[in-house]
Amino acid sequence: MxxxxxxxxxxxxxxxxxxxxxxxxxxxxxxxxxxxxxxxxxxxxxxxxxxxxxxxxxxxxxxxxxxxxxxxxxxxxxxxxxxxxxxxxxxxxxxxxxxxxxxxxxxxxxxxxxxxxxxxxxxxxxxxxxxxxxxxxxxxxxxxxxxxxxxxxxxxxxxxxxxxxxxxxxxxxxxxxxxxxxxxxxxxxxxxxxxxxxxxxxxxxxxxxxxxxxxxxxxxxxxxxxxxxxxxxxxxxxxxxxxxxxxxxxxxxxxxxxxxxxxxxxxxxxxxxxxxxxxxxxxxxxxxxxxxxxxxxxxxxxxxxxxxxxxxxxxxxxxxxxxxxxxxxxQSDLIKIAGKRGSLNDLRIKLCSLEGVDDAVFFMPNEKPDEKARVAAFVIAPCLSVKEINSFLSQQVDHAFLPRPLIKVEKLPYNETGKLPLKNLVNLLMQYRNNKHLKDSA
Amino acid sequence: MSDLSPTEREVANLIIDSLALEDISAADIAPGEALFNDGLGLDSIDALELAMAISQQYGFQLKSDDPNNAKIFSSLRELTNHIEAQRQN
The missing domain is CATH 3.40.50.12780 (ANL, N-terminal domain)
Incomplete structure (x- = not known):
């Protein structure tokens, strides 16, 4: 044949x-x-x-x-x-x-x-x-x-x-x-x-x-x-x-x-x-x-x-x-959104290449697969605005991988072994959401 | 900061909630400015999320054979106008 x-x-x-x-x-x-x-x-x-x-x-x-x-x-x-x-x-x-x-x-x-x-x-x-x-x-x-x-x-x-x-x-x-x-x-x-x-x-x-x-x-x-x-x-x-x-x-x-x-x-x-x-x-x-x-x-x-x-x-x-x-x-680093594959670490490396970004992490906060499957990110960048960071990222990565939300923080929740467990990241996100909710309803 | 009408504020909050744009608030959206960097491509998951939220909150379905789609999604003001027009029908 x-x-x-x-x-x-x-x-x-x-x-x-x-x-x-x-x-x-x-x-x-x-x-x-x-x-x-x-x-x-x-x-x-x-x-x-x-x-x-x-x-x-x-x-x-x-x-x-x-x-x-x-x-x-x-x-x-x-x-x-x-x-x-x-x-x-x-x-x-x-x-x-x-x-x-x-x-x-x-x-x-x-x-x-x-x-x-x-x-x-x-x-x-x-x-x-x-x-x-x-x-x-x-x-x-x-x-x-x-x-x-x-x-x-x-x-x-x-x-x-x-x-x-x-x-x-x-x-x-x-x-x-x-x-x-x-x-x-x-x-x-x-x-x-x-x-x-x-x-x-x-x-x-x-x-x-x-x-x-x-x-x-x-x-x-x-x-x-x-x-x-x-x-x-x-x-x-x-x-x-x-x-x-x-x-x-x-x-x-x-x-x-x-x-x-x-x-x-x-x-x-x-x-x-x-x-x-x-x-x-x-x-x-x-x-x-x-x-x-x-x-x-x-x-x-x-x-x-x-x-x-x-x-x-x-x-x-x-x-x-x-x-x-x-x-x-x-493999946990790999993600798939809207049929597109990407790597969380890769996103992190790209974001950290922006001048003014001291540290950053990307993660998938949602465990339910077909719910709003978007990556979230925490970033330490005292001198940059969220808008500036997002506009840089949108030129670098597929839009399906733009973080929702992208949150500026003062420090990342590293554990004692220097890792960033998903649980810590999700907790920090929950904290942020609760604070925002309180602020919005005040 | 921008001055939004009550409906514009309502739609802005709907966009923020449905697209998980928690890092911005309604007041950050200028009503005439483009909502998304390159306009909202109708291929994107955002358009579907937004359509779902709109149909749940306002009870009408968006259709892609509507030639006004590009306009509807172009800015907060256009989207609000469309929603108000549909509500009156």
Whole structure:
């Protein structure tokens, strides 16, 4: 097996995307991929900034056909994109407007749609916010993407016959959104809603209009907003949740209020989806069929049938048997907010590099995973204002990691061994909150 | 220090509470100034947190197909105006 098909459905009339309320058949999709492939400028790399999933997929497959590579930035911020352009020469940017314009071009004459793509062709580079401030590149080969999507589909019982429509709140540039809303429709026969609903009412509307059975692909943050919105939810076949841990309580609330079940996904940008579980039923994760995990001292190693080399994961695991395992938690310094990974110590080093900062500490005050998961910080900086410190940090770190709150203190609660235990930090935060409450109500 | 109307003060406190901005007080927010450094990207968790708090306190749902979203989130004054307009509907 050296190559795998681009489109796995044999029925060309089947819809693959719902774009602007219209069904796009596999046949139309193929024609438009060729149109884009022939009319777009040819550059080795295309930074795929399309927010619409259908337009993203057209740009993605058109570049595969032309043997170019799509670059998927961790976010749309201009300085993030510039960093990628500095690193990779011969790039172009493709966004929704560019694709809409290309679609107005003449039908392709000179190229044809390939039956299969070599499994070793690098088709995308997914960037994650690297801890050093430089985006970290994760190379994606066609074979890995197809193989993983097929195993996930098998585990979730998705196939061409089930005719699911998938509505997602996550961007297609993020590994989770890329796999579920771009690779899934190509490989598993699900039809994807091309818009990205954001607020609970948007999500409810999209789910109501989409053809049943419908799947919601989202995150704990969106799920919490949906539960709290007290809306009338239409029938949802099931929900997929990833990017941050989902608590038992929230999973139960979703099942109760949205009348559906929640499959939680464990994965990472390096490997994509690794395991799934029904959170309300078991704390154990079910590894994708054919995958192997090995326990190492500080973290786990993943071996997939197609990757060829072991992938080091940032988590510790405990085996139940070859197929099931428990996640023991992240190495404590590592944090994950809104699908972005970071290191508390790294944040501290960055903040301490600011002139006027004598000492600082970052920590996660909230133990409940899907509550407001933000880092908090204490800082000793007698001559700087909170505003000055925040404005410095906002230029240095991903905004998801900006501390809430950032509190200036005179000293940090070191213990006798010179460490800063989380308990001491949380106590100090509570003290601060109580004092503030007293002051505010005075 | 800035002069806020009673509703602006109420919305400012809602923003501070829902986004855990405990290090500032309502009086620190100038009503016409941008709320966030680069404007509030609707991708951000802040927008969802704020939308949740608004729907709980004022009983209406924000929608992203509202073309005024960028304006609504641009400053405390705009957000307060929007909330007042929605309340009257």
């Amino acid at each position: 050296n190559s795998l098909p681009v489109l796995h459905s044999l029925d060309l009339d089947m819809p693959i995307f719902i774009y602007k309320d219209k069904k796009i058949s596999h046949k139309t999709f193929k024609q438009n991929v060729l149109l884009v492939a022939e009319n777009m400028q040819q550059h080795k790399y295309a930074i795929n900034l399309c927010e619409d999933r259908y337009l993203f997929a057209l740009a993605f497959v058109a570049n595969i056909i032309q043997k170019n590579i799509c670059l998927l930035p961790a976010h749309y911020a201009e300085n993030e994109i510039k960093k990628i352009e500095d690193e990779y020469s011969d790039t172009q940017r493709l966004n929704d407007e560019a694709l809409e314009k290309l679609l107005e071009g003449k039908a392709a004459r000179n190229i044809s749609f390939p039956d299969e793509i070599n499994i070793n062709q690098v088709v995308a580079i997914v960037f994650t916010s690297g801890s050093s401030g430089k985006p970290k590149a994760n190379l994606k080969k066609w074979g890995m993407l197809v193989d993983s999507a097929q195993r996930v589909a098998q585990q979730l019982n998705l196939n061409h016959l089930s005719q699911h429509t998938l509505v997602a709140t996550v961007p297609p540039q993020h590994m989770y959104g890329f796999e579920t809303t771009i690779i899934f429709p190509l490989v598993t026969g699900v039809c994807v809603w091309s818009n990205k609903p954001f607020f609970p009412e948007d999500i409810r509307q999209a789910l109501s209009v989409a053809n049943k059975p419908v799947i919601l692909v989202t995150t704990p943050i969106h799920l919490r907003a949906c539960v709290q919105a007290h809306l009338e939810w239409p029938g949802i076949d099931f929900v997929l949740s990833a990017t941050a841990p989902l608590s038992q309580q929230l999973a139960q609330d979703v099942e109760k209020h949205l009348h559906t079940s929640v499959h939680e996904i464990y994965g990472c940008s390096e490997a994509g989806v690794i395991a799934t579980r029904l959170t309300t039923q078991s704390p154990a994760w079910k590894l994708l069929a054919g995958y192997q995990l090995s326990e190492k001292l500080t973290s786990a190693c993943l071996l997939t049938p197609i990757a060829g080399e072991e992938i080091l994961l940032p988590d510790q695991i405990k085996h139940i048997d070859a197929q099931y395992f428990y996640l023991l938690g992240r």
